[in-house]
Amino acid sequence: MKLEALLAAERRREARRLAQAALCAALVAAASVVLLGLSGWFITAAAVAGAAGQAVAQTFNYMLPSAGIRLLAIVRTGARYGERLASHDAALGALARLRPALFRAIAASPVAGALALGRGDATARLIGDVDAIELRFVRRSGPWGAAAALASGVALTWLGGVAAAAATAACVALLLVVADRLWRRQEERGRAVQQAQGALRETFTTLSDAAPELRCYGLEDWAAERIATAGDVLAAAQRAQARLSAQFELLHASAIGVAASLALLLSIGAGAPIAALAALAAAMTVDGAAPVMRAMIERGRLREAEERLRALFDAAGTEAIETMAPMAPTAPAGITIGAPIGCRLEPGERLALVGPSGVGKTTLVETLLGLRDAAPGAAKIGGIDVAAMGGAAQRRHFAWAPQDAMLISGTVRDNLTLAAPDADDTTLWAALHDAALDTRIRALPGGLDAWVGENGERLSGGERRRLALARAYCADAPWLLLDEPSEGVDAGTEALLAARLDTRLRRTGQGLLLVSHRPGMVALCGRRLVLNGDALPACLSLVA
Numbered sequence: 001m002k003l004e005a006l007l008a009a010e011r012r013r014e015a016r017r018l019a020q021a022a023l024c025a026a027l028v029a030a031a032s033v034v035l036l037g038l039s040g041w042f043i044t045a046a047a048v049a050g051a052a053g054q055a056v057a058q059t060f061n062y063m064l065p066s067a068g069i070r071l072l073a074i075v076r077t078g079a080r081y082g083e084r085l086a087s088h089d090a091a092l093g094a095l096a097r098l099r100p101a102l103f104r105a106i107a108a109s110p111v112a113g114a115l116a117l118g119r120g121d122a123t124a125r126l127i128g129d130v131d132a133i134e135l136r137f138v139r140r141s142g143p144w145g146a147a148a149a150l151a152s153g154v155a156l157t158w159l160g161g162v163a164a165a166a167a168t169a170a171c172v173a174l175l176l177v178v179a180d181r182l183w184r185r186q187e188e189r190g191r192a193v194q195q196a197q198g199a200l201r202e203t204f205t206t207l208s209d210a211a212p213e214l215r216c217y218g219l220e221d222w223a224a225e226r227i228a229t230a231g232d233v234l235a236a237a238q239r240a241q242a243r244l245s246a247q248f249e250l251l252h253a254s255a256i257g258v259a260a261s262l263a264l265l266l267s268i269g270a271g272a273p274i275a276a277l278a279a280l281a282a283a284m285t286v287d288g289a290a291p292v293m294r295a296m297i298e299r300g301r302l303r304e305a306e307e308r309l310r311a312l313f314d315a316a317g318t319e320a321i322e323t324m325a326p327m328a329p330t331a332p333a334g335i336t337i338g339a340p341i342g343c344r345l346e347p348g349e350r351l352a353l354v355g356p357s358g359v360g361k362t363t364l365v366e367t368l369l370g371l372r373d374a375a376p377g378a379a380k381i382g383g384i385d386v387a388a389m390g391g392a393a394q395r396r397h398f399a400w401a402p403q404d405a406m407l408i409s410g411t412v413r414d415n416l417t418l419a420a421p422d423a424d425d426t427t428l429w430a431a432l433h434d435a436a437l438d439t440r441i442r443a444l445p446g447g448l449d450a451w452v453g454e455n456g457e458r459l460s461g462g463e464r465r466r467l468a469l470a471r472a473y474c475a476d477a478p479w480l481l482l483d484e485p486s487e488g489v490d491a492g493t494e495a496l497l498a499a500r501l502d503t504r505l506r507r508t509g510q511g512l513l514l515v516s517h518r519p520g521m522v523a524l525c526g527r528r529l530v531l532n533g534d535a536l537p538a539c540l541s542l543v544a
Contacts, residue, residue, distance in 0.1 A: 003310045006101055007094075007136065014090035018140055021090065024083035025141035026148035028076055029288040033152040035072035037281030038065060044276035083141055091137035099130055105312045108392070125308060128197050132305035135298050142291030146172075149288020153281050160267020160278035167266055168282040171259035172289055179251060182244075183296045189240045190300020196234035198308070203230045245297050252286070252293055259286045332478035332511070333382030333397060337364070343529060347478060350505065350512040352522045355531035361515045362403055364531075365481050368513070370394035399475035403483040403515070405468030407456035412441055413448040415456070415467060419475040427474060434500045435470035436493055437463060462488040466497070473504065480505075483515040494520055 011018065042065040049060035102125060150172055158165040207214065207223045214223050263282035267275045332347030345351055353361045366372045368379055370391025379386045381397055399419065407415050416428050428448055432438040440463060444450035456464040469485050485501075486494040498520050505512055505524075516522055 003306065003313045006098065006313070007133070010094035010097065011137075014094055014137065017086045017090035017093075018137065021083050021087035021141040022144040024079040024086060025145035025291070027079035028083060029145040029149035030152040031072045031076040031079065033149050033156065033281050033284040033288065035069060035076060036284040037153075037156045037277045038072065039069055040276035040280035041273045042066070042069065045273040048272060083145075087138045087141055091134045094137055095130055095134055098133060099126055102126060102130060102309065102312065105315075125198075125312060128194065128201065129305040129308050132194060132298075132302050133309070135295065135302050139291065139295040139298070142295050146289045146292045149285050153285025153288070156281035157263050157267065157278040157285075160263060160270045160274050164263045164266040164278045164282070167262040168259055168285050171255055171262070171282070171286055175251065175255040175286060175289055176292065179248060179293050179296055182247060182251070183299060186244045187300040187303070189237070189244050190298065190302070191304035192237040193234070193241050194301045194304040194308070196230070196237045200227070200230040200234050203227055241297075241301075248293050248297055252290060256283045256286045259283060332509075335368070335479070335511075335513075336380040336383075337368075337529065338378065345511060345513075345527075348509050348511050350514070350525040350527065352525035352528045353513065353515045353531065354517075354522060354528050357517075359531040361531055362483055365400075365483055365513065365515060368394065368481065369398055369400060397477060398479045398481045399472040399477040399510075400481045401465075401469045401472040401483065401485055403487070405465060405471075407452060407464060407467060409452075409454045411446070411449045411451055412444070412467065415452065416448075416471050416474050419471045423474050428470075431470040431473035432467075434473050434504045435466040436496045436500060437466040437470055460488075462490075462493070465489070469497075477510070479511045479513060481513050484517070485514075486516065486518050486521050491520075494518060497521075498524055 045065075046060060046062065049057045106125070150169065153168055153172075154165045157168045204227055207227060210223075214220055260279045260283040264275050264279035267278040270278075334347060335345045337343045337345075353364060355361060363372060364379075367374045368381070368386065370386065370389070370393075374385075374387040376385060376387045381389065381394060386394055408418070412432075413428065416431065417423055420427065425448065429438055432441055441447060441450065452458050452467070456467060459467065465485065465488055469482065472480060472482065486497050489497065501512075502524055504510075512525065514521060514525055522528065
């Protein structure tokens with residue numbers, strides 16, 4: 001779904017709350033205008049009655065205007081609370097659904113885009129840019145409030161004459177026109193703030209991930225300087241944005257003063273109480289445009305955020321929907337690697353990809369998974385060229401344990417059920433057993449529910465790799481793709497891994513594509529594919 005369609009769907013979903021917010025905003029604005037106008041009339045009329053003498057003062061009805069002022073104050077306070085509650089409720093509900101949709105878009109984006117998107121940049125999109133979208137909902141009631149303020153203000157100033165009412169309306173219209181032109185000349189200031197915030201998050205996240213290495217090589221000051229530089233860029237952008245806000249505030253305050261002065265002068269013939277009513281009502285009418293002006297100030301930041309998010313949604317296309325479809329078991333299919341060479345694997349076969357580092361073994365595995373763009377003819381699954389399959393369709397055939405597997409910050413169970421959300425404890429323990437990790441996990445407090453920390457920091461390197469291997473074992477897929485599964489383990493553990501993997505493959509009937517430099521692991525496979533470093537697919541030679 002495109003960003004615009006997603007936001008439109010959220011507006012429809014939150015239509016009731018947005019309507020409540022608009023109604024409350026209109027009540028706030030109208031009550032504020034009438035309250036200030038009535039207060040001006042009441043104070044001035046009371047002063048005139050008092051100056052006229054005790055007899056006139058005693059006949060003046062203080063109670064009714066006082067009661068009206070109190071009622072309007074209560075209505076304004078209650079409506080303001082209702083407007084904030086309804087608008088923020090709608091915004092937070094929409095954002096709660098937008099973030100998972102954005103994550104799906106990131107996960108399903110083309111390979112080149114996904115690899116270019118750093119973790120800090122992704123975080124900036126998920127947090128900073130999505131938070132900016134909140135303005136679309138929170139500020140949505142602003143125009144309704146401004147319209148209600150204008151209508152009630154014109155009605156009150158009309159009591160002082162048509163000229164006073166016309167002058168008030170003209171001041172509001174001129175204010176909004178000038179503010180819009182001012183914003184259009186300064187739009188880049190808001191965009192710069194959003195860009196700088198994203199850059200700071202990206203820099204901080206990247207350097208934080210490398211904290212141990214930075215500390216080891218004494219580069220803490222260098223890293224701090226880079227973060228400080230990014231922070232200075234953000235501060236400069238925020239100062240420029242603050243200057244723009246100050247210009248809007250000055251423009252707004254000037255418009256309030258002009259509107260009040262014109263209304264006072266043009267309605268003075270109607271008497272001092274009416275003139276005071278018109279002047280204060282005019283001032284509050286112009287003040288009612290404040291939410292619209294605040295939205296203008298934030299418009300540049302909002303548009304930049306939307307463009308950044310729109311690029312991710314547009315890039316994802318339809319694969320985001322395919323990626324999130326239920327992962328039903330896929331029927332075993334044969335695999336052809338480098339069709340001109342004729343290297344074909346039937347379901348259940350085992351193949352070791354061997355060769356020196358850097359010749360493309362991992363690249364070939366990631367191509368089969370749809371994580372890299374495939375050249376036509378590089379590989380086929382079930383007779384279909386992977387270049388035409390789509391990543392989601394390719395990945396249904398494989399359970400993958402990558403060379404540099406990542407673990408999520410959570411429990412052992414959390415990490416295993418990524419591959420099989422509905423797996424029971426028996427399945428999870430069986431996978432851990434086959435990965436030679438069950439004894440270690442049983443010794444942890446909580447067992448399957450033991451916390452492993454950020455990227456499994458509470459486990460050793462070999463244990464993290466075996467937990468990723470167990471995760472692949474949990475997936476119900478006809479082929480296992482294992483990239484250096486025994487790296488970082490001792491010889492005894494490697495022998496145990498190989499034996500249990502052999503037993504598992506005989507039991508499940510799964511096929512195996514194995515990348516490994518370890519003879520004990522390669523010996524599991526009846527066939528080997530030697531990559532010699534030339535361009536694929538001519539580099540592939542089959543060895544019995």
